[in-house]
Every structure is written in structure tokens, then in C-alpha cells.
Amino acid sequence: MMHCTMDDLLALVAGEGSAWARQHAAACAACGAELEALYQRVAQLKALPARRSARDRWPAVRDGVGVSRVSPRRRRSPDSSCSDRSGRSRWTRPSSRV
Amino acid sequence: MTISLAVPDILVARAKSGDLEALEALYRAFETPVYNLALRVLRRPEDAEDVLQETFLEVVRSINQYRGEGHLWGWIRQIAASKALMRIRHDRVRETEELHEESVVGVRAGGGVGGVSPGAVPAQIDLERAFERLSETSRAVVWLHDVEGYTHEEIAEQMGKTVSFSKSQLARAHARLRRMLDDEGVAP
Numbered sequence: 001m002m003h004c005t006m007d008d009l010l011a012l013v014a015g016e017g018s019a020w021a022r023q024h025a026a027a028c029a030a031c032g033a034e035l036e037a038l039y040q041r042v043a044q045l046k047a048l049p050a051r052r053s054a055r056d057r058w059p060a061v062r063d064g065v066g067v068s069r070v071s072p073r074r075r076r077s078p079d080s081s082c083s084d085r086s087g088r089s090r091w092t093r094p095s096s097r098v
Numbered sequence: 099m100t101i102s103l104a105v106p107d108i109l110v111a112r113a114k115s116g117d118l119e120a121l122e123a124l125y126r127a128f129e130t131p132v133y134n135l136a137l138r139v140l141r142r143p144e145d146a147e148d149v150l151q152e153t154f155l156e157v158v159r160s161i162n163q164y165r166g167e168g169h170l171w172g173w174i175r176q177i178a179a180s181k182a183l184m185r186i187r188h189d190r191v192r193e194t195e196e197l198h199e200e201s202v203v204g205v206r207a208g209g210g211v212g213g214v215s216p217g218a219v220p221a222q223i224d225l226e227r228a229f230e231r232l233s234e235t236s237r238a239v240v241w242l243h244d245v246e247g248y249t250h251e252e253i254a255e256q257m258g259k260t261v262s263f264s265k266s267q268l269a270r271a272h273a274r275l276r277r278m279l280d281d282e283g284v285a286p
């Protein structure tokens with residue numbers, strides 16, 4: 001008897017399986033068990049706990065960008081050093097608080 | 099993994115205006131899912147941290163390109179997945195893992211990615227270890243498809259491969275996972 005392949009079973013899990021595969025998995029104990037195991041494996045992968053970074057990379061991100069953009073209010077200031085001549089915002093060095 | 103990834107629109111707007119505190123708030127909101135995705139694919143914590151950093155460098159630089167179409171996490175996740183996959187492509191040496199995973203016998207002592215989680219149920223621990231023993235490419239396809247919900251079309255596009263490649267990688271990876279778990283006498 002021909003059994004479902006892993007491709008067939010994965011398609012069933014994705015809701016895209018063929019009619020033959022669906023009928024076979026329902027009738028064949030081995031393929032039915034394999035399909036159920038596949039469902040469980042996917043569910044367990046989804047349930048794996050989230051890992052957290054041991055180090056805080058935000059300071060490196062902030063320093064890597066090397067600049068912070070100014071607030072819109074400050075950008076609108078006519079004599080602001082944070083706007084170019086067209087009035088568009090531009091990048092500036094980070095303030096002391098960063 | 100259940101993490102709330104909802105962020106207020108006002109926070110995104112502030113981040114787009116260059117508000118550093120808002121940008122940091124986005125980093126805090128998404129650092130764990132980004133790191134987790136990278137770690138599951140790349141396995142090495144230092145690589146995952148690098149991907150985390152590279153991802154948020156791009157997020158900070160490109161936040162104005164996010165148009166609010168779809169969840170912000172989807173946009174950030176795409177950047178993170180791209181960075182992780184790029185690291186795989188640039189480090190082909192690790193593809194020797196393909197040989198390694200076929201030849202490894204028995205379960206490595208000591209736990210999974212960064213150590214097996216306290217409180218994890220035994221079947222999860224075994225699946226976690228088995229998952230780690232897949233190649234980086236296989237882990238990437240399984241994680242993106244089964245956990246993150248990517249379609250084969252999206253994975254193929256991100257990896258620069260065909261849809262058939264993604265499908266066959268997923269099937270092979272699950273067949274290997276099943277074999278490894280069977281060898282350990284653990285179902286599924």
C-alpha cells in the first residue's frame with residue numbers, strides 16, 4: 001500500500017493536502033499517527049520558550065547609528081541648527097542625554 | 099512563545115520623528131522576538147546578538163519606510179529574518195553541519211540553545227535539541243514556516259531560492275526531526 005510522504009503530510013498540516021492524502025491519512029493508522037505527530041511537533045516548536053539576549057545591544061545600536069533625529073518642534077525653528085536650508089530635518093549628533 | 103507585540107501608533111509616530119526614547123521603546127518591545135528568531139536559526143548567542151544589533155540599526159535608519167501597512171512586527175521580522183539568512187549565506191562553512199547532523203549519535207549533553215529552559219517539558223527539551231542539530235538552512239526554513247508563519251513563497255524570496263527548495267527543506271527537516279526523536283524514543 002502506498003503511504004503519505006512527508007510532503008503529503010506537511011501539505012495536510014498546511015490545509016493544502018490532496019484529497020487522496022486526506023482520505024489515506026484518515027484510513028491508515030500509520031499515516032494518521034504520523035500526521036498527528038507532525039501536528040504535535042509543530043505545536044511544540046511554537047511553544048518553545050522565547051530566549052532573551054544576555055547583553056543589552058541598545059547602546060550599541062544607538063551608538064552605531066551615531067546620531068539622533070531632532071524633534072519636529074525643534075525642526076520648525078527658523079534658526080534651528082537642526083534643519084537644512086530647505087527646512088527638512090537632518091541628522092544631528094546625539095545630545096548629552098544619550 | 100507568547101509575547102505581546104502590540105505597540106501604540108503614537109509610539110511609532112514618535113519613533114519616525116526621531117524621538118530616541120520612542121526608538122528605544124521599540125527596541126525594548128521587539129528585542130526578544132528578534133533575538134529569539136535569530137538564535138533559533140543561527141544557534142550561537144553571539145551571532146543572534148549581532149543580528150539583533152544589525153536589525154535595529156536598520157530599523158532606526160529606515161523606520162520612516164514603514165508605512166503602517168501590516169503589523170510593525172511583520173516589518174521588523176522581515177528585516178531580522180533577512181539579516182539572519184544573510185549571515186547563513188556569508189558563512190557557508192557552517193553548512194558542514196549537514197555532515198555533522200547526519201553523523202551525530204546520541205543527544206549532546208548540556209542542553210539547547212543557550213541551555214534548555216527551566217521548566218520545559220521533556221518532549222520540548224528533546225525537540226529543542228533535535229531542532230538544534232538541523233543545519234542552519236533547515237532550521238531557518240522550519241522556524242520561519244512552522245513558527246513565524248511564513249509561506250514557502252516568502253521563504254523562497256527571502257532566501258533567494260525556489261519554492262520547491264523551501265518545501266523540500268521543510269520535508270527533509272521534519273523527516274530528520276522524526277528520526278532523531280525516534281532514536282531517542284521520544285514521540286512525536
